[in-house]
Every structure is written in C-alpha cells, then in structure tokens.
Amino acid sequence: MGSFRRASKSLKSSKYLSLLHNSSLFGGNPFLGRLNSHHRVGLSQTFCSNSRQNSTENVIDLNQYPLERVRNFSIIAHIDHGKSTLADRLLELTGTIKRGKGQPQYLDKLQVERERGITVKAQTATMFYNHHSSLGVGSDNKQEEQSFLLNLIDTPGHVDFSYEVSRSLAACQGALLVVDAAQGVQAQTVANFYLAFESNLTIIPVINKIDQPTADPDRVIAQLKSMFDLDPADALLTSAKTGIGLEHILPAVIERIPPPPGLHNSPLRMLLLDSYYDEYKGVICHVAVVDGVLRKGDKISSVSTGQSYDILDVGIMHPELTSTGILLTGQVGYVVSGMRSTKEARIGDTLHHSKSVVEPLPGFKPVRHMVFSGLYPADGSDFEALNHAIERLTCNDASVSIAKESSTALGLGFRCGFLGLLHMDVFHQRLEQEYGAHVISTIPTVPYIFEYADGSKISVQNPAALPSNPKQRVVASWEPTVLATIIIPSEYVGPIITLCSERRGEQLEYTFIDSLRVFLKYRLPLREIVVDFYNELKSITSGYASFDYEDSEYQQSDLVKLDILLNGQPVDAMASIVHNLKAQRVGREQVEKLRKFIDRQMFEIIIQAAIGSKVVARETISAMRKNVLAKCYGGDVSRKKKLLEKQKEGKKRMKRVGSVDIPQEAFHQLLKVS
Numbered sequence: 001m002g003s004f005r006r007a008s009k010s011l012k013s014s015k016y017l018s019l020l021h022n023s024s025l026f027g028g029n030p031f032l033g034r035l036n037s038h039h040r041v042g043l044s045q046t047f048c049s050n051s052r053q054n055s056t057e058n059v060i061d062l063n064q065y066p067l068e069r070v071r072n073f074s075i076i077a078h079i080d081h082g083k084s085t086l087a088d089r090l091l092e093l094t095g096t097i098k099r100g101k102g103q104p105q106y107l108d109k110l111q112v113e114r115e116r117g118i119t120v121k122a123q124t125a126t127m128f129y130n131h132h133s134s135l136g137v138g139s140d141n142k143q144e145e146q147s148f149l150l151n152l153i154d155t156p157g158h159v160d161f162s163y164e165v166s167r168s169l170a171a172c173q174g175a176l177l178v179v180d181a182a183q184g185v186q187a188q189t190v191a192n193f194y195l196a197f198e199s200n201l202t203i204i205p206v207i208n209k210i211d212q213p214t215a216d217p218d219r220v221i222a223q224l225k226s227m228f229d230l231d232p233a234d235a236l237l238t239s240a241k242t243g244i245g246l247e248h249i250l251p252a253v254i255e256r257i258p259p260p261p262g263l264h265n266s267p268l269r270m271l272l273l274d275s276y277y278d279e280y281k282g283v284i285c286h287v288a289v290v291d292g293v294l295r296k297g298d299k300i301s302s303v304s305t306g307q308s309y310d311i312l313d314v315g316i317m318h319p320e321l322t323s324t325g326i327l328l329t330g331q332v333g334y335v336v337s338g339m340r341s342t343k344e345a346r347i348g349d350t351l352h353h354s355k356s357v358v359e360p361l362p363g364f365k366p367v368r369h370m371v372f373s374g375l376y377p378a379d380g381s382d383f384e385a386l387n388h389a390i391e392r393l394t395c396n397d398a399s400v401s402i403a404k405e406s407s408t409a410l411g412l413g414f415r416c417g418f419l420g421l422l423h424m425d426v427f428h429q430r431l432e433q434e435y436g437a438h439v440i441s442t443i444p445t446v447p448y449i450f451e452y453a454d455g456s457k458i459s460v461q462n463p464a465a466l467p468s469n470p471k472q473r474v475v476a477s478w479e480p481t482v483l484a485t486i487i488i489p490s491e492y493v494g495p496i497i498t499l500c501s502e503r504r505g506e507q508l509e510y511t512f513i514d515s516l517r518v519f520l521k522y523r524l525p526l527r528e529i530v531v532d533f534y535n536e537l538k539s540i541t542s543g544y545a546s547f548d549y550e551d552s553e554y555q556q557s558d559l560v561k562l563d564i565l566l567n568g569q570p571v572d573a574m575a576s577i578v579h580n581l582k583a584q585r586v587g588r589e590q591v592e593k594l595r596k597f598i599d600r601q602m603f604e605i606i607i608q609a610a611i612g613s614k615v616v617a618r619e620t621i622s623a624m625r626k627n628v629l630a631k632c633y634g635g636d637v638s639r640k641k642k643l644l645e646k647q648k649e650g651k652k653r654m655k656r657v658g659s660v661d662i663p664q665e666a667f668h669q670l671l672k673v674s
Contacts, residue, residue, distance in 0.1 A: 060324050062331060065149040068259045070330040072171055074153040076196060077178035078186035078546065082208040086178060086240040090152060093246060094127035096319055124286060124332055125152050126316040131254050148254055151332040169195060171273055171288035171332050174202035174257030181207050181215035185223045185513060187485045187548035193228055202257045205230050211239040223513055260330030267356035268292030275345035277395035283339035287351065290361060294327045300337065303350040303360045309337035342395050368551055369401050369417030370480065371424055371530055372461040374442035374573065376413030383412045389435035390414060400427060405462065407573045410440060415462055421530060442573050446526045448559060451476040464572035466561050477559040479525050482549040486520040492541045493518055499536060503528035523552060562587055565608040587617040595619040
C-alpha cells in the first residue's frame with residue numbers, strides 16, 4: 001500500500017513538473033525539467049516576489065500623457081505590402097516587444113491569419129516613445145525630450161474586411177499608407193486611400209521593401225503623385241525587413257499627425273470599436289475615449305441598448321491587456337464591464353456615464369451581408385456540436401448573421417450571411433481549426449429581390465425558399481452590384497475586358513497609371529464575381545492583377561430559379577438563382593457534374609435542370625442489370641423471355657418507389673463551386 005502511495009505521489013509530482021516545464025511563464029525552459037522539488041519551491045517563491053516587484057514598478061500612469069501628447073494612427077496597405085511586419089518593427093523600436101522574442105506578425109493572433117499571411121481582425125497596440133522636440137532648443141535636455149503615447153491600430157488589407165478598416169480609421173487622426181516599392185499602387189491601396197481621405201486623416205506615404213532587387217521607389221512616388229496628388233517630399237523610404245529608414249516614421253507621426261480632438265472636462269463619451277469574448281473575463285470591448293475620463297468602478301450606459309454596466313477593469317493593450325485603472329481623453333484602450341454576450345456590444349455604439357445625457361457619436365454603417373451560404377454538419381447527427389461551435393465562434397465575430405434552416409437533402413443546418421467569399425472561407429477554416437467541426441456548405445448565393453404581379457416584394461437569400469411555380473407571376477427582379485477596381489499590366493487589357501463583359505460588367509473608367517499599368521473600373525453583378533472571378537482574373541494575368549470592390553446599389557435583372565431534379569424530385573440544397581441567358585449553360589454543367597458523382601443503382605436515374613416546368617438540361621444514369629439468365633444454361637427461349645419480363649416489371653416498380661442516394665462526395669464537389 002505504501003509503495004502504491006509513493007508511486008502515485010511521484011506520479012503527481014512528475015505531472016506538475018511537466019506542467020511547470022511547459023509553462024509559458026518560464027518560456028518552456030528545458031533546465032526546469034532537471035530541478036528537484038526543493039529547487040522548484042525556491043524558484044517559484046523568487047518568481048512570485050519578482051513578479052510582485054515588477055507589477056509595482058511597471059504601473060503605467062496615463063495622467064502623464066495629456067491630449068497634446070497622444071497620437072492615434074493606423075497602417076493601411078494592399079495585401080502583402082509589409083503592413084504587419086512594419087507594425088512588428090515599430091513595436092520593437094519603442095520597446096513594446098523585445099526584438100526577436102515575439103512571434104512574427106505579432107498583432108496577427110489567429111491561426112488562420114498566420115497560415116494565410118493575412119490580417120482578419122483589427123488589433124490595437126499602445127506604444128510609448130521619447131521624441132526630441134525642436135521646441136526645446138537652448139534649454140536643458142528634459143524640456144527637449146518629450147514622451148508620447150502612440151496608439152497603433154493594425155488593419156486588414158483584404159476587401160472583405162473593409163468594415164474592420166473603416167472602424168479602425170474612426171479612432172485615428174492619421175494613417176501610414178504603405179506601398180510596396182516593387183509592386184507599386186494596387187487596387188486595395190486605392191480603396192484604403194479613399195477611406196482614409198474621406199475620414200479626413202493625415203496620410204503619410206511609406207514606400208516599403210526598398211531593399212528588394214526589383215524596387216523602383218521613384219516610379220511608385222510618381223504613381224502616388226499622379227493618382228492621389230500626394231507630395232513626393234512627404235514620402236518615407238523604408239524596409240521593414242532590414243530596418244532601413246524606420247527611425248523617420250515615428251517622428252513623422254508625431255510631427256505631422258494632429259492630436260485627437262476632444263474635451264477633457266466634458267461628460268464622458270466613448271466610441272465602441274470592437275469586442276470579443278474571453279473565457280475568463282467575459283466580453284472585452286475596445287474603445288476610443290472621445291471626451292471626458294473613464295475610471296475603474298464608474299457606471300456606464302449604452303446609447304443603443306440603454307443598459308448600464310459597472311467598469312470592472314480598464315486599461316491599454318501594451319501589447320497585451322495592461323490594466324491602468326483610467327483612460328483619458330483621446331486614448332484608445334479596453335474595458336471589461338460584465339457584458340454577457342458580444343451581442344450587447346454593438347460596434348459603433350456610444351458609451352457614457354449613466355448619470356449624464358450626451359449627444360451620440362456618429363457610428364458606423366451597419367454591416368451588409370453580401371454572400372449567403374448554408375452550413376450543415378457533414379454527419380447529420382452532429383447538429384448540436386455544430387450549433388455549439390457556431391455560437392462560440394460568433395461570440396468573436398459578430399459580423400456573421402446566423403439563422404437555422406432545414407433541408408430535405410442535408411437535414412438541419414444554418415443559413416449564414418458573410419461580408420464576402422474570403423470572410424466565408426475564413427469562418428469555415430476557424431470552425432474546423434478552433435472547434436473541430438466538419439461542415440458541408442452550399443453554393444454561395446447573394447441576396448435578391450423579387451416583385452410579384454400584385455406589387456408585393458420579397459428578399460431571397462436562399463434560392464430554395466423561392467417558389468418554383470408561384471400562384472403569382474414574378475414581374476421584376478433585382479440583384480446587388482459592386483463597383484470593381486482592377487489594376488493590370490497593359491498587355492492583359494483585351495482578355496480582361498472580355499472577361500468582364502462575359503460577366504455582364506459595365507465599364508465605367510479606363511485610365512493608364514503609367515506606361516506599364518492600366519486602371520479599370522467596372523460595375524459588375526455580385527453574383528458573377530462571388531465564386532471564381534478572382535481566380536480567373538489571376539490566371540489570365542499570370543497573377544499580376546489586383547482586384548478590389550465596394551458594394552453598390554441593386555440593379556434590375558432577368559433572373560430565374562434553376563432547380564436540379566432527381567427522378568422528378570427537386571434537391572433543395574442544389575437550387576440556384578441565375579440570369580436567364582446563362583440558365584441553360586449552368587444547368588448543363590450541373591447535371592454533367594452530378595452524373596459523374598452519383599453511383600449507378602438498381603433503377604434508372606434521371607437528372608434534370610429545370611426552370612419552373614421547363615427542363616433545360618438532362619442526363620440519365622442507366623440501371624445496373626442483374627444477369628437473370630445466368631442459371632438458364634441454354635434452355636427454352638420462352639423461359640428466358642419470362643424472366644426478362646419479370647425483371648422489367650420489377651425495375652418499373654423500383655423506379656416508382658426508389659429514392660436516389662447521393663454520396664457525400666457529390667455534395668462536396670458540387671457545392672464547392674457552381
């Protein structure tokens with residue numbers, strides 16, 4: 001019995017030792033594994049006393065940073081122009097993170113962001129920087145050197161996350177416009193410039209990657225001058241990778257970007273920029289204090305919901321959550337207020353002291369969902385697990401709309417609204433990576449509007465919900481459009497114009513940026529770009545095209561519902577809404593694809609694509625035949641005829657009562673692209 005106790009005791013200590021060994025507190029140091037328990041106790045005591053000492057030494061006093069010593073700025077750029085790397089270098093330069101200690105792309109926290117090399121969620125980091133001011137010439141050094149509080153807001157570069165960019169810019173007074181010295185101005189550079197310009201921000205152009213062999217900074221500066229009328233003298237030449245020119249960025253931020261506007265003595269007004277759910281603290285809100293002062297223990301109210309909360313914790317991201325107990329006018333930080341769900345934290349909301357009445361701040365445009373897709377569990381019995389995974393993920397991504405729906409083919413599932421295709425793809429990837437969910441998603445669709453003969457209108461997000469043979473006649477239909485910006489090398493102009501006209505595009509602008517590149521602007525139906533337009537664009541131009549779009553108005557169009565029928569029964573998950581001129585081609589492609597993936601069965605299967613009662617395409621899978629004559633060994637011909645007639649009768653009956661089994665792979669392949 002004693003030996004058993006000793007064994008279990010040693011097992012426990014080895015378990016704790018492995019936990020201690022793997023602990024991030026000790027940086028996973030290998031020498032810990034060889035420490036005995038006596039040393040471990042001593043070490044833990046030393047560590048605790050050190051951490052207490054550090055916590056008392058490192059308390060940040062935000063009162064030292066009045067409004068004129070605060071700068072809020074963001075970094076905006078096209079994808080892969082070095083935005084996140086530049087953010088890393090600035091954090092290292094100010095000592096916010098130690099050089100080489102932090103992970104690359106420090107502010108990209110999600111696994112999906114690291115794998116794809118993109119930024120999905122806007123992140124904030126507060127830095128402190130000592131700037132030698134020219135105002136103090138002739139006086140002592142203390143007056144010359146001033147400490148500034150800089151809030152850096154890292155923004156996504158992809159079009160689907162432009163709402164993240166817009167709300168990041170709302171908290172800023174300036175922006176670093178980063179442009180690749182080799183690639184020059186790209187489509188997202190144009191979109192981000194105008195977002196910043198419309199927000200009245202001071203724009204500092206930064207030409208990055210000047211260390212590359214193909215870099216041509218002079219050409220890029222000329223492009224910035226011709227397209228945006230930016231002064232060439234304002235451009236900063238840098239390489240975030242090698243560190244060239246980085247020392248000029250923060251002084252330029254301090255000297256060129258104005259301090260935030262705001263009144264220190266006015267009642268508190270805060271703009272709610274973002275929120276996410278933390279398992280230990282609950283909902284954490286990112287806020288920008290526009291007027292007044294916020295302290296821990298204050299009672300605040302929301303303008304949009306009217307609910308009141310107590311401030312349990314308040315602080316800054318430096319770069320992790322650092323409690324300060326106070327946030328002053330113009331500062332950006334986080335608050336923990338005991339909210340139970342991110343649904344209570346409405347992005348763009350105004351928060352204020354419960355006792356005061358304030359004028360609400362201008363919020364953000366509500367999020368418009370532009371792509372809809374059905375999400376179903378790959379195994380029908382996993383609905384509850386998928387439901388739980390989606391609930392947890394939407395805690396941290398409030399921009400997805402979720403509604404339950406059921407399909408005769410796929411069972412119970414969800415109809416989800418996304419901001420774009422990449423947003424949908426990222427959502428799927430996070431479901432699988434972070435929550436282990438396996439899902440089937442239906443063909444992405446866009447929201448349409450249909451008008452009936454009696455004047456009533458319906459909005460359709462799920463094609464299966466539109467009746468195929470309505471009692472009332474459809475007299476008009478509308479589809480959403482986008483304004484697309486395409487920048488391509490001039491030799492590809494012909495094929496790209498052909499591609500856009502095939503996708504029912506209307507050309508709005510055609511200009512040369514310089515002798516090598518062309519800027520095209522098109523109005524395109526969203527349905528035409530939602531699946532494979534970007535891939536086509538990249539393959540035609542050998543990857544040199546850049547593409548960006550913004551939502552535009554609905555336009556009238558000739559739309560029809562295309563049903564896929566198996567032996568006369570519609571498969572709701574495969575229904576789609578298409579333009580009348582393309583219906584026959586799309587229908588033919590769908591039935592040919594389906595024919596490849598459905599296995600032969602004991603009865604004939606007829607696959608049809610139909611618009612209402614009119615069949616536009618058909619394929620037939622012939623029945624498997626059992627050899628009923630195998631045992632006849634010659635014999636009487638009338639006997640053989642009798643057996644064949646009996647088989648024929650049986651097949652007719654099977655065709656009448658048999659239901660077609662569609663393999664899972666068929667759904668995966670068909671629903672991947674339309």
